[in-house]
Amino acid sequence: MTDGLCKEGKVEDAEEVMEHMVEKGVEPNIITYNALMDEYCLRGQLGRARRIFDSLIDKCIEPDIFSYNILIKGYCKKQKVDEAMKLFCEISQKGSKPDIVTYNTILQGLFEVGRTGDAKQIYSEMLSAGTKLDIYIHVTLLNGYYKYGLVEEAMTLFNKLERNKEYTNIAFYSVVINGLCKNGKLNKAYAVFKKLSFIGLLPNVRTYTVMINGFCLEGLFDEAKYILRKMEDNGCTPNNVTYNVIVQGFLRCNKISEMASFMKEMDGRGFSFDATTTGFLIDVVRENPSVLDMIPELHSKHKK
Known part of the structure; x- marks a missing residue:
């Protein structure tokens, strides 16, 4: 019953039911406690989630790895990485072992706050311990390295994984192409992109x-427009994001007339500006209000 209430978002009611159970001498199982913690973490109520976690220990109920993972994820989401790290270290102190979810969560949390050195240290510890790593761990590492401009570290890891043929799916390569592009390594990104056909991988809409x-x-x-046409020729339909990144590019370079022309195609496909594109446009118009007169499509949309 408590689990069902949690799924409905009625976590206070679920906790009240649990307290009644305890009063009647029925001790809830670890699944119930975890469900309560998870819902509180989803709400960002970490104090309440921690209280549930501590009550487990007070009742001599050993938290399982799921209990730790729920709370560590909650702390990382709120960028309270010190608290997350304390829990992470506590797992080993209790004679247990972090699982792959724990590692991935703590790595994401560390990268989010820029603690790249600590993230690298944990990765080294994982390798030393012989932990079986999966694609999600490596994608987290690659994203983190690229985010902070650690392109050499990212490419060393990428080349190692590629040589070992550990990952040959398109999502993995998309992360590398994206990271290289955002770090100004366009030629390298395009070289990886062109290599896809030679290794038998079809780019998807994200790639x-x-x-x-x-x-x-x-x-x-x-x-950019050549890739857009090539994409369609290869049977991969562009989506709203595809069109918005092109419009954002036009706005960044103040190519308003080109953008106006492209908007007709975009509108014909039923796509519209997303929040980021709208923000770009507002900034451009703020600096140069006459831009609106160059884009009649915006006037017609406004009248509608």
Whole structure:
């Protein structure tokens, strides 16, 4: 019953039911405690989640790895990484072992607050302990390295994994292409992109979009539009994100007339500006209100 209430978001009611159970001498199991913690963490009520966790220990009920993972994730989400690290270290002190979810969560938390050194240390410990790593761990590492400009570390890891043929799925390569583009390594990104066909991988909409965005970031719109057409020729339909990254590129480079022309195609496909594109446009119009007169499509949309 408590689990069902938690799923409905009625966590206070669920805790009240649990207290009644305890009063009647029925001790809830660890699954019930975890469900309560999880719901409180989802709400960002970490104090209450921690109280539930501590009550387990007070009742001499050993928290399981799921209990730790729930609370560590909650702390990381709120960027309270010191508290998350204390719990992470406590797992080993209790004679247990972090699982792959624990490692991935703590790595994400560390990268989120810029503690790249600690993230690298944990990764080294994982390797030393012989932990079986999965693609999610490596994607987290690659994203973290690229986020902080650690391109050499990212490419060393990528090359190692590629040589070992550990991962050959398109999502993995998309992360690398995106990271290289955002670090100004367009030529390297495009080399990886072009290599996909030789290793038998078909780019998906995300892969094409990150490559298009890479060209747009450098102001290379002819190349971006070439990839867009190639994408369609290969049977991969562009989505709203694809079109928005191109429009954002036009706005960044103040190519308003090109954007107006492109908007017709975008509108014809039923796509619209997302929040990021709208923000870009507002900034441009704020600096130069006459831009609106160059985009009649916006006036017609406004009248509707």
